[in-house]
Amino acid sequence: MDLRLLLPAVVVWATTIAGLAASQQVTALAAIVSVICCGSSGVACARGLVSWRTVGLLVVATGLAATCATAMFIRQEERADHPLADVSGKVTVTMVIRDDPTVVGDERHGRVRARVVVNQIGARTVAPGPAELSADTAQWSVLLPGQRVRALVRVRPPPAGSLLTARLTAAGPPTLIGHPPIHQRLAGAVRDRLQIVSSRALGSESSGLLPGLVIGDTRTLDPVVQEDFRASGLSHLTAVSGSNFAIICGAVLMLVRAAGASPRLAAILGAVTILGFVVLVRPSPSVLRAAIMGAIGLLALLSSRRAQAFPALGAAVVGALLWWPELALQPGFALSVVATAGLVLWAPRIRDGLRGMRIPPGPAEILAMAIAAQVVTAPIVAMVTGTFSVVGVVANLLVAPVVAVISVVGTVAACVGVIGSADGAGAATAELLVRGVAPELWWMRVCARTLGRLSWARIVVPDGVLGAAIVLVVTGLVVLVRRGCARWMSRGRRSSG
Incomplete structure (x- = not known):
């Protein structure tokens, strides 16, 4: 290594x-x-x-x-030194929306939160200043990334642990200036059309789940389903983790290589897939890390060298933090990095141990990945949420066979469905594709509901560093006891032989 x-x-x-x-x-x-x-x-x-x-x-x-x-x-x-840092009270600013407004609280009466870049205070043009905006849901939730707006806001000091210049609270509706970039309008159209197609083809619970699994769009995800996924340790599937990214990019590369494309052409198409998928699902911490690792792998493909997973992960961490320093304090980024490291370091050993127990290669590979990811991320999950999932490994193992199918078919449906009108041939084709994954979505909901509603599905632990330390110590003791039992049984077999 x-x-x-x-x-x-x-x-x-x-x-x-x-x-x-x-x-x-x-x-x-x-x-x-x-x-x-x-x-x-x-x-x-x-x-x-x-x-x-x-x-x-x-x-x-x-x-x-x-x-x-x-x-x-x-x-x-x-x-x-930014002029926004010296402003107090209300002021009119011109800003650019940088990510999708996220609903906080009830969708009808709650608020939305979004990252923005302020480039004008009143009539004065200033250097771009990143800020966090809080606003009414009805007036701001429909805005797309890249949209330039003007609004009256109340300026407050920035939150700790960030490089933001201020926190802004909208005191009125936004005044739109121009249109978002064409790629953001296209991404927004894809996301909206997938919501429409899913609502037509699936029941209420599955229709809100599919966009979350495919592109991380949880606007219509049923709160009951969301809680079942959280309790069963499957909530990461609705956040478009690096595994989703790897599935889509890997499927594209396999398809073009099977068609006889050269490594250089495959790398170019892979780069296009990376950029398109990042724009579509928005650059969350895990997606950003996966995109950087994908780019490193494409460079290795162009140079005809085999990329090693751990150096690629290290380079991804360095590049991501230099580009976006706030990732260092985001739990999603830490979970993504730690899970990848666990898969690289320990999944092969767990797989070999399971093979030694006469488990077939395929199930052993899937089970090893689920165990490694669950074990190494458990301390971070405990630190953030104050809970430890007992059924997480089993739940991830049960849904693993259908995750790839839903991701690939759902992505194809999202791309095809945006062609033409909402009642056209593209939407109809997408609806057929979505109906095809209805059994897989049903199976995923059943697994989450059955395991997540068990009274012992989650164990409450102290949150923060103490909870992470407790889970880490307990996990270490379990591993040591397991190794001790294995050695004792091995010695018993030798002595009896």
């Missing part, structure tokens, strides 16, 4: 977290110390005082730490 990028990834992650929590002075000090360590180690190596093998990782790690800390300091400086 190539672990050379493990230390740089950990250093960049830790430096980013420290930069988000620390002041500008502390960040500047961290950058200076990192530069001194990197420079002195490099000079010592250049003069032959130490070998590169001894200080190579230190030079790389401190160099990345210096780069990360310097970038954080620059962003902190830009945030402090």
Whole structure:
């Protein structure tokens, strides 16, 4: 296993977290110390005082730490000097919506939250300043990413642990300026058409579930179904995780390679798939990480070299955090990275152990992936939610065979359904495709409902670091006891033989 990028990834992650929590002075000090360590180690190596093998990782790690800390300091400086930071009370601003407005609370009477970029305060044009917007659901929920609007807002200080310049609360309706970019309008049309097609072809519960499983659109997901998925440990399936991304991109690559396409053409089509899927499902932390890893794999394909999973994961972490530092504090990003690391490090060992128990290769592979992902992510889930899923492994194992089918067929239906009008041939074809996955959706709902409603499906633990530590210690003890029992049984067989 190539672990050379493990230390740089950990250093960049830790430096980013420290930069988000620390002041500008502390960040500047961290950058200076990192530069001194990197420079002195490099000079010592250049003069032959130490070998590169001894200080190579230190030079790389401190160099990345210096780069990360310097970038954080620059962003902190830009945030402090932005004109929006000096505004208090109400003001009219012009801004660009950066992601889909997320409903908080009841859909009819709740609020929406969205990330925006302010580029004009009153009549004054300013440097782009990222901010968080809170607004009424009815007036703002229909806006698309890329839409430019003007509105009267109330300005408050930004939340802790972010690089935002302010928090904005809309005091009135938005005034639209122009139209969103064409690719965002197309993505919005695809998402809306999939909602329409699903409502026609499926029952109320499945019609809200399919868009969530395919493109992460949970606007019409039944709250009861959502709670069943959460209780059974399947809620990650409605968030378009990296596994969904890998299924779609892998299906495209398999299809074009089977058609005889060259590696270069397959890589180009894979890149188009990556970009299109990111635009369609919106760049969430897990999707962003998966997109970066997919790009790394495509580069390896172009150079005719086999990409190694762990270095690709390390490069994805470094690149994602340098591009979007706030990912360092988002649980979704941590879950995605830890789950991938678990699949790389421990899934093959678990698979081999299951094969040794005479379990067939296919089921052993699926079971190993489910166990590895569930075990390594359990501490983070406990830290965030204060619960530990007892049935998560079983639930993920039961629905694993239908996840790929729903993802691929649902994505094809979403792309075909947007062709023509809502009553045209494209929508009719999409409706037939969606009806084809109705049994798979039913099976997934049955598994979530049956397992999620068991009284012992979830164990309540303290949230925060304490809950993560408890789950980690218990998991470690279980693993040690299991290994001890296996060794004892092995010795018993040898002595009896």
